[in-house]
Amino acid sequence: MLTTIGKRLLTVLPTLIGVIIVTFLLTRALPGDPAAYFAGPAATKEAVEQIRVSLGLDRPLPEQFVRYVKDLGRGDLGNSLSTGRPVVTEIVSRLPASAELTLLGLILSMVIAVPLGILAAVKQGSWIDHTCRIVATAGVSLPVFFTGLLLVYIFYYILGWSPAPIGRLDAFTSAPPNITGFYLIDSLITGNFETFRASLSQLILPAFTLGIFSLAPIARMTRASMLAVLASEFVRTARASGLDNRTVIITYAFRNAMLPVVTTLGMVFSFLLGANVLVEKVFAWPGIGSYAVEALLQSDFAPVQGFVLTMAVMYVALNLLIDILYGVIDPRVRLEG
Amino acid sequence: MKRREFLKSAGALAATAAVSAPSVISSAKAQSRKETMLIVSESGPNNIDIHGVGTNVPGYEVSWNCYDRLISHEMKDVNGTPYYDRDKFKMELAEDMNVGDMSATFKLKKNAKFQDGTPVTAKDVKWSLDRAVSVGGFPTFQMAAGSLTKKEQFVAVDDNTFRVDFARKDRLTIPDLAVIVPCIMNSGLVKKHATEKDPWGLEYTKQNTAGSGAYKVTAWTPGTEVVMERNDAWVGGKLPEVKKIIWRIVPSAGNRRALLERGDADISYDLPNKDFVELKSAGKLNIVSTPYSNGIQYIGMNVKNPPFDNLKVRQAVAYALPYQKIMDAVLFGLAKPMFGAAAGAPTQVAWPQPHKYNTDIAKAKALLAEAGHPNGFETTISFDLGFAGVNEPLCVLVQESLAQIGIKCSINKIPGANWRTELNKKVLPLYTNVFSGWLDYPEYFFIWCYHGKNSIFNTMSYQSKTTDDFIDGAVTAAANGDKATYEKSVKGFVDTAYADMPRIPLYQPYVNVAMQKNVSGYQYWFHRRLDYRTLTKG
Numbered sequence: 001m002l003t004t005i006g007k008r009l010l011t012v013l014p015t016l017i018g019v020i021i022v023t024f025l026l027t028r029a030l031p032g033d034p035a036a037y038f039a040g041p042a043a044t045k046e047a048v049e050q051i052r053v054s055l056g057l058d059r060p061l062p063e064q065f066v067r068y069v070k071d072l073g074r075g076d077l078g079n080s081l082s083t084g085r086p087v088v089t090e091i092v093s094r095l096p097a098s099a100e101l102t103l104l105g106l107i108l109s110m111v112i113a114v115p116l117g118i119l120a121a122v123k124q125g126s127w128i129d130h131t132c133r134i135v136a137t138a139g140v141s142l143p144v145f146f147t148g149l150l151l152v153y154i155f156y157y158i159l160g161w162s163p164a165p166i167g168r169l170d171a172f173t174s175a176p177p178n179i180t181g182f183y184l185i186d187s188l189i190t191g192n193f194e195t196f197r198a199s200l201s202q203l204i205l206p207a208f209t210l211g212i213f214s215l216a217p218i219a220r221m222t223r224a225s226m227l228a229v230l231a232s233e234f235v236r237t238a239r240a241s242g243l244d245n246r247t248v249i250i251t252y253a254f255r256n257a258m259l260p261v262v263t264t265l266g267m268v269f270s271f272l273l274g275a276n277v278l279v280e281k282v283f284a285w286p287g288i289g290s291y292a293v294e295a296l297l298q299s300d301f302a303p304v305q306g307f308v309l310t311m312a313v314m315y316v317a318l319n320l321l322i323d324i325l326y327g328v329i330d331p332r333v334r335l336e337g
Numbered sequence: 338m339k340r341r342e343f344l345k346s347a348g349a350l351a352a353t354a355a356v357s358a359p360s361v362i363s364s365a366k367a368q369s370r371k372e373t374m375l376i377v378s379e380s381g382p383n384n385i386d387i388h389g390v391g392t393n394v395p396g397y398e399v400s401w402n403c404y405d406r407l408i409s410h411e412m413k414d415v416n417g418t419p420y421y422d423r424d425k426f427k428m429e430l431a432e433d434m435n436v437g438d439m440s441a442t443f444k445l446k447k448n449a450k451f452q453d454g455t456p457v458t459a460k461d462v463k464w465s466l467d468r469a470v471s472v473g474g475f476p477t478f479q480m481a482a483g484s485l486t487k488k489e490q491f492v493a494v495d496d497n498t499f500r501v502d503f504a505r506k507d508r509l510t511i512p513d514l515a516v517i518v519p520c521i522m523n524s525g526l527v528k529k530h531a532t533e534k535d536p537w538g539l540e541y542t543k544q545n546t547a548g549s550g551a552y553k554v555t556a557w558t559p560g561t562e563v564v565m566e567r568n569d570a571w572v573g574g575k576l577p578e579v580k581k582i583i584w585r586i587v588p589s590a591g592n593r594r595a596l597l598e599r600g601d602a603d604i605s606y607d608l609p610n611k612d613f614v615e616l617k618s619a620g621k622l623n624i625v626s627t628p629y630s631n632g633i634q635y636i637g638m639n640v641k642n643p644p645f646d647n648l649k650v651r652q653a654v655a656y657a658l659p660y661q662k663i664m665d666a667v668l669f670g671l672a673k674p675m676f677g678a679a680a681g682a683p684t685q686v687a688w689p690q691p692h693k694y695n696t697d698i699a700k701a702k703a704l705l706a707e708a709g710h711p712n713g714f715e716t717t718i719s720f721d722l723g724f725a726g727v728n729e730p731l732c733v734l735v736q737e738s739l740a741q742i743g744i745k746c747s748i749n750k751i752p753g754a755n756w757r758t759e760l761n762k763k764v765l766p767l768y769t770n771v772f773s774g775w776l777d778y779p780e781y782f783f784i785w786c787y788h789g790k791n792s793i794f795n796t797m798s799y800q801s802k803t804t805d806d807f808i809d810g811a812v813t814a815a816a817n818g819d820k821a822t823y824e825k826s827v828k829g830f831v832d833t834a835y836a837d838m839p840r841i842p843l844y845q846p847y848v849n850v851a852m853q854k855n856v857s858g859y860q861y862w863f864h865r866r867l868d869y870r871t872l873t874k875g
Binding site for chain 2: 033036037045047048050051054055080081085090093149152153156157160164165166167171172281282283284286290291294297298299
């Protein structure tokens with residue numbers, strides 16, 4: 001197992017090198033001039049030049065690249081100009097915020113979509129199948145910022161059930177000590193239930209927003225893959241042998257239908273993690289997506305490079321994890337395959 | 338891991354998730370919010386030291402409230418809002434200012450202490466001003482605007498006497514000591530964190546406050562929040578009433594409005610004009626709108642290249658702009674018109690002041706024909722996407738209006754990061770932009786925007802010997818107290834600017850601040866940011 005994982009990791013190296021080179025070149029090819037931007041409104045040409053020199057942007061590209069790779073080797077992703085902090089610190093503090101939100105959204109979505117998908121497949125053509133189709137279509141066709149604003153409008157502005165959408169905690173609750181970076185887990189570990197409640201109540205609306213958006217791929221994939229399995233011979237055999245419906249569907253059919261669902265989950269997760277920028281903007285969530293977009297808008301190279309690199313690494317890790325899960329779910333799948 | 342076990346545990350996990358998701362919604366906060374002010378805005382600081390490389394405007398607000406200057410401004414009343422008085426100074430760290438012919442001497446308050454307890458001395462003042470003129474970039478430039486350029490100009494006479502020697506007579510020198518840049522820092526503390534590569538300790542002050550000001554930053558998460566607490570030992574003025582400032586960054590304008598209306602946030606600014614108008618008529622909140630001092634939104638034209646090198650074309654554009662529509666549909670009336678002065682109205686010794694153009698399509702068509710473009714021409718109109726809320730509808734209206742006289746514009750949206758680069762190239766034919774000067778003097782505005790030495794804000798590449806002479810004349814006259822020449826010069830450069838029309842002023846924008854009814858003490862400052870020190874919550 002370990003050697004196969006090791007081998008698998010080796011094949012990832014060229015990908016990462018490619019990502020490093022491409023992000024470096026892409027950020028340099030952006031039309032903005034960070035020196036002019038950071039010199040401020042009243043800067044003269046000389047002031048802009050001064051800043052260009054102090055940022056090292058006057059050097060030839062290969063030299064900048066070598067310096068960048070050297071820093072990477074030391075685990076230094078550079079400094080963000082827009083927030084004034086090392087990119088590593090920023091990513092380490094923001095990734096858990098995004099991950100916590102995305103995971104919760106995904107779990108919510110899974111809890112709704114998987115049973116819905118199964119039911120839709122079992123009762124194909126029934127009202128529940130149509131409901132599934134409508135829910136999934138509506139969920140995916142509503143843009144997340146719209147769902148987000150709508151939820152805020154109803155549950156915060158009109159009803160007042162939900163707390164103010166101003167980030168991971170309201171202004172008067174202090175954050176739990178940093179252990180995992182996940183506020184829910186950290187507050188439970190330290191036994192701070194007040195903070196747990198506060199952070200959970202902040203999470204509910206954005207998590208639902210994300211959940212609604214990701215319902216469609218999961219529900220549809222579950223349904224499709226269940227339909228395929230339900231039509232197969234072993235299910236017919238199981239039914240013929242007089243096994244009760246529940247056992248047939250959950251134990252035999254669903255287990256075999258899980259592979260594509262897990263793949264979809266992995267894809268949806270990595271997609272959401274980077275793409276929930278809009279949700280982060282609506283709920284003032286200090287996540288990694290909004291950080292990267294803001295940096296991009298300000299021609300702030302280092303965070304953009306750091307973000308893409310982190311995402312690439314996470315994507316690779318996630319794919320590896322899913323591949324391993326395949327083996328666990330279905331022993332016929334071999335990692336080398 | 339076995340397959341069966343995994344499946345079981347996965348099932349269990351899903352089950353717990355389903356159980357732990359019940360709705361724990363809204364809990365009433367028992368905590369007293371009396372002494373805390375919650376401020377929400379669209380963007381936050383990137384650096385809390387105004388001397389830093391590329392410190393953004395929200396960063397200025399932190400600097401203003403956490404550091405002291407030697408002097409500051411008194412307030413006067415403008416339409417019911419306290420408004421800084423350009424001509425009256427009050428003492429902040431200094432207890433006495435004595436302005437001589439070629440120097441100014443300041444006595445420091447004896448009991449003034451930095452936030453770490455060390456006394457404020459003239460040495461700290463000298464070090465701080467030395468820093469401002471040495472670090473380069475914006476702070477150095479701002480100091481130079483008041484003829485403060487050399488370290489030798491700053492002299493620590495003894496522990497609590499400090500002298501500024503003037504490089505030349507310049508009436509902007511003293512006001513320039515009251516802007517945000519010449520803030521006084523704890524030189525001992527910052528020097529401890531300085532390195533050979535970073536002799537002024539910019540890395541340290543980027544993240545830490547080292548001043549004697551009324552507030553200190555106790556927590557800062559970039560892009561999320563800034564928490565500031567009151568410095569109880571502050572001697573720069575009356576001790577502020579608010580003990581704690583929590584400044585949250587809420588990017589969505591709709592949510593900022595919801596937060597205000599639900600009473601969760603105390604103050605917000607930079608809301609869209611439409612929201613401000615609606616909030617104002619709803620009457621649940623205090624809305625204060627104040628015109629930007631010395632600021633104008635304008636349509637600029639590149640006068641170096643055809644077709645806008647032709648005066649008649651520029652005049653045609655000036656007659657074709659939909660001024661009133663912009664006021665109504667884009668700004669919802671929240672701005673001061675800078676157009677349509679009465680035909681015979683005399684030129685004022687003031688800036689900004691309206692020009693005499695109004696929308697008159699027939700006249701515009703005639704002028705365009707005279708200029709040799711009877712069928713119009715094609716061009717592009719550019720704007721800064723960073724302020725798309727106003728710029729985009731404005732440009733669409735201009736596009737529509739210019740089409741009526743045959744000028745076909747395509748709209749060119751430029752992201753905020755590139756805007757300055759593009760302006761600096763000085764090749765955009767037609768664009769809208771805003772400029773506002775910290776120092777509220779007509780000649781200050783004109784040096785930046787119209788003078789032939791072609792600063793970045795002379796976006797039109799306008800060159801006119803007459804204008805330059807009038808501007809230089811005004812600067813000299815102001816320094817020598819020659820009122821007659823000064824007035825003649827100001828009228829001269831305003832008249833020339835409106836005769837040549839290289840840029841067409843549209844309106845003076847408003848700073849809009851929305852507050853809860855129990856919040857008072859808002860003051861308008863030249864930097865347009867909040868001063869927490871006078872805010873109160875009843």
